[in-house]
Amino acid sequence: MSAAPVDRLRLAQWFRDARGLSVIALDHPDAPIGTDPSQAGKLPIASWKAFQDARATDDNLQNWFGNGTPRNLAIVTGALSGVVAIDCDSPAAEKWADTNLPATPMVTRTAKGSHRFYRHPGASVPTKARIHGDGLELDVRGDGGYVVAPGSVHHTGFVYARVGPWPPVTKLPPFDVAWLAPATPEPKPATKARSFDAAPGAxxxxxxxxxxxxxxxxxxxxxxxxxxxxxxxxxxxxxxxxxxxxxxxxxxxxxxxxxxxxxxxxxxxxxxxxxxxxxxxxxxxxxxxxxxxxxxxxxxxxxxxxxxxxxxxxxxxxxxRPLIESTDQDLPRVTAASIAALRTWNDPPAIFLYGGAPGRLDLDEAAAPRMVELDEHRCRHALARAASWQRPRRDGTMIPAMPPIAVVRNVLASPVADVGLPVLTRIIEAPAFDSSARLHITPGYSSASRMFYAPARGLVIPDVLSVPAAADVALARGLLLDDLLVDFPFTSDAERAHALSVVMLPFARELVDGPTPLYLVEKPTPGTGASLLVTALLWPAIGRDVAVLTEGTDEESWRKRLTSTLRSSPSAITIDNLRRRLDSAALSSAITTTTWEDRILGRTENVRLPVRCVWLATGNNPALSNEISRRTIRIRLDARVDRPWLRSGFRHDPLLVWVREHRPRLVWACLTLVQRWLAEGRPAGRVVMGQFESWSRVLGGVLDVAGVPGFLQNLDEFYDLADAESAGWRGLVERWAERYGAGPVGVADLWRLVTPEADSVFEPLAFDFLDDPKLSDRSLRTRFGKRLAAQRDRVFGSFRITAAERKQGASQWRLVPAG
Structure with a gap:
């Protein structure tokens, strides 16, 4: 509602304590309890008969108005409150009251007229409708009645307003029982139909x-x-x-x-x-x-x-739309009718089965498409548009109604097979190939690809030939390498090839049968352009800035953030500006799966979400755990200057302006390179990365056909530099072999190799998991022992760490030759 918030708890207390009025709580248009929209905001939330004889207690008021639930407020009329209200519901009734009733200083302005309060005469005053015989909408609210109080909200959004000083009720003019004279009955219209133009003869x-x-x-x-x-x-x-x-x-x-x-x-x-x-x-x-x-x-x-x-x-x-009676109490029947109406309305679809649960395709404040959960509110919104909800009046005619909440919940609780929603796995914002190598270029949903194409307005892509010519391939390669990427200081061909594979991946993602790795854009100095590069790489496929995922502080926070982000069906997930060692079991799992399963926050049910996004991270020489580094490929930038942000002389400056203007051509270039690879029979890439074999073969093959060298040629160098923990273990194994050879050794002896004495020939070894000044030497040694146990049977250099026979109950370890 657009109305300003009103403290209804304080207002109710003022009516009760300062004016002696009995008050009750009504529903609110934002939280109605009935099915008739015209009655929203006018219905008591519970039985109110007791408050005709006794005023509400502080506990009553607190329970009604102090729990955060939107409520309207009503004044109980009659002897207890000492007031009778005249309800004028039309301009004609207002005019009659102005002429025939005494003025009163206690008035509420309503959506259609006014409530005029008078002092209760002491004798019983029945609540009565239509007290005047000229068809005026003029009612009396006396004993056994109530009226909506000032500060409440009408279903139209109008806010009931207090008019006049509202003095104590003893200062009001008295109500005259003569006003209750029987109304003259209105003559009923003849039942004979009035003919507009009868149809005689032929x-x-x-x-x-x-x-x-x-x-x-x-x-x-x-x-x-x-x-x-x-x-x-x-x-x-x-x-x-x-x-x-x-x-x-x-x-x-x-x-x-x-x-x-x-x-x-x-x-x-x-x-x-x-x-x-x-x-x-x-x-x-x-x-x-x-x-x-x-x-x-x-x-x-x-x-x-x-x-x-x-x-x-x-x-x-x-x-x-089909008509559905909201008062029908046969829940299975009404649910079936609702689902049938929803299926018909949902064509073309906006509601899908995503992650095993119903979801709705929405646009966020930046007009970016995203999936949102089809909760009760969104489901009711859809059902209200899918069917014409009606309820019968006493005369047999039908009036509009709201979808009952019980029906909404039953629809959501129905088996997904009964609801029959189309399955969605991915939202794309530029044309992309599906798993059968068909190009999804028509906006909207495709049941074959299970993708929804939501292009930006005005995006028109040049035609892509089924067999692109060599000149087309050269032009496409030039647009991407010599225009889009030309000004970034890549340290090798491998870094540039990996950057180009980021641009290509969204268009070929469905051709990859499996997960895709994390792209790490790293550099030695801030201001080298990592964030700009990420934006430029993703802009052809997405056409906008991509939201950034902040680092988690522990596994629980990583898991929650990943689930929340994946529920929206993102095209890319970027972890920007890493500040601590990247080590997360949840992130490692998400990168190497195509379906992420997790418990929904605050519920006991799980959600299974498709993982079709591009994974990216940026940082200044970031440290990675062994698990993360094995799932990562590097894109390293190095401008080799003290202040790289002061560089100039770029080919396209500012770059993103050029990218926005040339997005259709960049999309065409990506599609052309993929199409050429398809036309040549999908030759596989020559280097394969473990856990990401399909990605390696597809993207490596596309880049090979395009004539772009370097793909996956920097893995050994990257692993040596990025995986600092493995480097530490390799150093330890070298010392271990030199000092103890193949004999059994305990944790205490190995600990002295990690933290040697000052006169030792060895330097201390660096392990991130030991970098905790809060822990004692004993605690650090215990942590080291646990991490050592986790390395059992791992090979470092020429040796494999194995378990030896325990000695006096303590674990022993030995080195054996690898192989």
Missing amino acids: DRDRLVARARRYLGSVPAAVEGQGGDAATFVVACRLARDFGLDRGDTLTLLSEWNARCSPPWSDRDLEDKIDNALKYGDGPIGSKVHEDRPGWRGPSTGARSTGAADADSGSAPTGDV
Whole structure:
């Protein structure tokens, strides 16, 4: 709601303590408890009869208004509060009250008029509607009644406002019981239908034929799916719009009724015709001449079925949604109708099965597509648009209603196979190849690829040839290497090849049958351009800045951040500016899987999320754990100057302006290189990286065909430099072999090799897991022993660490030749 917040707890206390009024809590339009939208914000949240005889306690008020749930407030009228309220609900009622009732200093301005308060006379004053006989919307709220209080919110957003000084009730003018004089009954309108233009003679046959064609386009009524309302609408169309007499209406309605499930009885059909003539809106015969040239008849008031007129063949102009009665208590039946309506409405789809759970495709504040959970609120939003929810009035006519929350929850609880949502694995923002090498270039969802293409407005990609010529390949390679990447100070061809593979990966991701590694953009000095490089590499595929994932402080925080990020179906996940050693079992697991499974925060259920993103990280000479380094390839930048951010003379400056302007051509270049690789039979890359074999073969093959050297040629160098822990173990094994040879040795002896005495020929070995000044020497040695046990059977250099026989209960270790 747009209304300013009101402290309803303090307001309720003021009404009770300063004015002696009894108050109760009502629902709020933001948290309604009923199904009728017009009553939202007016319904007591619980039984309120007790508060006609006793005022609410402090505990009552705190429970109602102090728990953060939005509530409206009501004043109980009658003897306890000492007030009677006149409810004026129209301008005419306001005018009558101004003329005939005394002025009062206690008034509430309402959405339609006012509540005027008067002093209770002492004698019983019944709550009564329509106290005046001229059809005025003028009601009395006396004993047993209540009115919505100032500060509350109407379902339209209007805020009830206090008018006047609101003195103590003893200062109000008294209510006069004479105002309750019996209202003069209004004469009921004749039930005979008013004809707009009767259809004599031959016109009858034409109208019957048109009406029969209309019925052929109307779906049959189905019990539990708004069948009652649908039949009333059809009766209105026949008896009122087409102006057919009762006999013809019953004949045609019976023909249509044969298709209904179950069919109505003849008596039921006659009742429907009676209700159509009595309660249907609009003049009789509004469609008598509708098919004649130049006819401009009045609009019909009968509720539209949404079907096209059978003569004109025009598109539906009414509500084509199925009708569902919100008051139907058969939950399985209403749920089935809701799911059927949702399936029909969800075409083209916006709601998907993502990660094993329903989700909705949304746009964030930057217009970036993302998946969000289909919770109760979003599901209710969808159901309200998928079907026309109605509830019957006493006269048999239908009025709008809200989808019941029980139905919403039952839809969400239904087996995914029953709901039948399309499965989504990935959102793309530029054309990409699917797993069958088909190019997904049409915006929207593809059931074959299970991808949704959401391009930026105005993005038009040049045509990609099925067999790109050598000149096309050269042009594409030049755009990427000599324009996009030319100004970055890569330290080798391998670094540049890896950077180019980042650009290519989103377009070829579905051709990779498995996980993809973490790309680490590292440099020795801040300001070298790592963050700019990441943005430039991802811009062709995504067309915007990518949100950054901050480092986790422990495994729990890593797990939560990864799950939260993957739930949105990101195209890329970037960990920017690493400041500490990157070591996370959760991150290691996420990188080497294609499906991430984790518990949903605050629930006992798990979610299984597809992992199709590009993984990137940046940092200044960052340290990595052994587990992370094995999942990483390096892109190293080094400008070899003291202040790299002061460099100038770039080919494209500023680079991102050029990238934005040339995004369509850059996308074309990536697609062209992948298409050329496909046309040549998908030759595999020559170097394979363990755990990422498919990625190595696909991206290595694409770059080989494009004539780009260096892919995966820097792995040994990178592992030696990045995996500082493994380097420490190698140093230890060398000392171990030199000092103890192949004999058994204990942790205490090895600890002296790690932290030698000052007069030792050995320097201390650096292990990050020992860099903790808070721990004592004994605690550090214990930690070292546990990490040593984790290295069992690992090979370092020429030796393998193995377990020896225990000595006096203590673990012993020995080195054996590798191989």
